[in-house]
Amino acid sequence: xxxxxxxxxxxxxxxxxxxxxxxxxxxxxxxxxxxxxxxxxxxxxxxxxxxxxxxxxxxxxxxxxxxxxxxxxxxxxxxxxxxxxxxxxxxxxxxxxxxxxxxxxxxxxxxxxxxxxxxxxxxxxxxxxxxxxxxxxxxxxxxxxxxxxxxxxxxxxxxxxxxxxxxxxxxxxxxxxxxxxxxxx
Numbered sequence: 001x002x003x004x005x006x007x008x009x010x011x012x013x014x015x016x017x018x019x020x021x022x023x024x025x026x027x028x029x030x031x032x033x034x035x036x037x038x039x040x041x042x043x044x045x046x047x048x049x050x051x052x053x054x055x056x057x058x059x060x061x062x063x064x065x066x067x068x069x070x071x072x073x074x075x076x077x078x079x080x081x082x083x084x085x086x087x088x089x090x091x092x093x094x095x096x097x098x099x100x101x102x103x104x105x106x107x108x109x110x111x112x113x114x115x116x117x118x119x120x121x122x123x124x125x126x127x128x129x130x131x132x133x134x135x136x137x138x139x140x141x142x143x144x145x146x147x148x149x150x151x152x153x154x155x156x157x158x159x160x161x162x163x164x165x166x167x168x169x170x171x172x173x174x175x176x177x178x179x180x181x182x183x184x185x
Contacts, residue, residue, distance in 0.1 A: 001043045001044070001115075001119060001120070001176075001180060002043065002044040002045075002046060002109070002110070002113050002115045002119075002120045003038055003043055003044070003045050003046075003120070003121055003123065003173075003176065004046050004047075004048055004106055004109055004120060004121065004122040004123070004133075004138065005035075005045065005046070005047050005048070005082075005122075005124075005169070006047070006048065006049060006122075006123065006124035006125060006126070006129045007047050007049035007051075007071070008049065008125075008146060009028075009124075009125035009126070009143070009145055009146015009147050009148065010028070010031070010123055010124060010125055010143055010145065010146060010169055011027065011028060011031045011032075011035070011047070011071065011169065012025050012026055012027050012028060012031070012071065013026040013027075013028060013146075014125070014145075014146035014147060018051075018052075018053040018058060018059075019053075019067055020053060020058060020059050020063070021059075021063065021066070021067065022066050022069070022070035024067075025067055025070050025071060025074070027074050028145055028146075028168065028169065029168075030168060030169065030170040031168070031169045031170070032074055032075050032077065032078045032080050033078050033080070033170065034169040034170040034172070034173040034174075035075055035080035035081070035082070035169075035173075036075075036078045036079050036080035037173055037174070037177060038173055038176075038177070039079070039080055039081055040079075041177055043180075044083045044084075044113055044115075045081070045082045045083055045084075046082065046083055046084040046085070046086065046109040046112070046113070047082050047084070047085045047086065047087075048086050048088075048100070048105040048106055048108075048109055048132075049085075049086070049087050049088070049105075050087075050088050050090075050099055050100050050128070051064055051087045051088065051089050052089065052090065052091045052099075053089075054087075054089035055089045055090050055094065056091045061089065064089070068085055068087070071085075072085075083113075084109055084112055084113070086098075086105045086108055086109060088100070088104070088105055100126075100128045100129060100131070100132040101127070101128040101129075101131035101132045101135070102132060102135065103132050103135035103136035105132070106122060106132055106133065106135075106136035106138060107136050110136065110138075117136050117137035118137055118138075118139075120138050120139065121138060121139040121140075121141050121176060122136070122138040122139065122140060122141065123141045123142075123143060123166075123169060123172050124140075124141075124142065124143070124148075125142065125143050125144075125145055125146035125147045125148035125151065126146070126147045126148075126151055127151050127154075127156075129142075130142060130151075130156065130160050130163060131160065134159070134160050139164075140160060140162070140163045140164070141163070141164045141165075141166060141172050141176075142156075142163050142164070142165050142166070143165075143166050143167070143168050143169055143171075143172055144165065144166070144167050144168065145167075145168045145169070148165075152165055
C-alpha cells in the first residue's frame with residue numbers, strides 16, 4: 001500500500017513564517033518513528049507538500065533541497081525513509097494544477113507507483129489537504145497537529161466526508177496498520 005503525507009504540521013512543526021533553512025526543520029514527536037513503522041510493514045510513503053516559500057522568493061530551490069535532505073536525515077536516524085518527495089513551489093496567486101487543494105501532486109504520486117486512489121490514504125492537517133485528497137479520490141485522514149485542530153474546529157464540509165481524525169501521525173499510522181493487518185517491529 002501507498003500512504004501519502006503532507007509535510008508541515010504532519011511530519012515537522014508548521015511554522016507561520018515557513019521553514020526557510022534546515023535548522024528550522026523540527027520533527028514532530030513520533031513522526032519519524034511512524035514512517036519507520038510504515039516502512040517496516042512494507043508500505044510505500046510519499047510526501048506531497050506545498051512549499052510556496054520558493055515561489056514567493058523567500059528561499060532558492062536549492063535551499064528547499066537542503067531542507068529536504070535534513071528531513072531525510074531525520075527520518076534515517078530511526079530507520080525511516082520516504083519513497084518519493086514531491087513539492088509544489090507555486091505561490092498561492094499563481095497556483096498551478098499541482099498546488100493543493102488541486103490534486104496534481106497526489107495524482108503524480110499515484111501514477112508514479114501505479115496504485116489506485118481508492119486504496120491510498122492521504123494524511124494531512126489542513127482543509128487544502130483534505131480537498132486535494134477528495135479531488136484525487138483518496139481516503140482522507142486529518143491529524144490534529146499543525147493546523148489540524150483548527151481545521152477540525154471550523155467544521156468539515158459534507159462533501160469531504162468521511163474524514164478520519166487522529167491525534168497525530170503516529171496514531172494515524174497505527175490505525176492504518178491495524179486495519180491492514182500489518183505487523184510492525
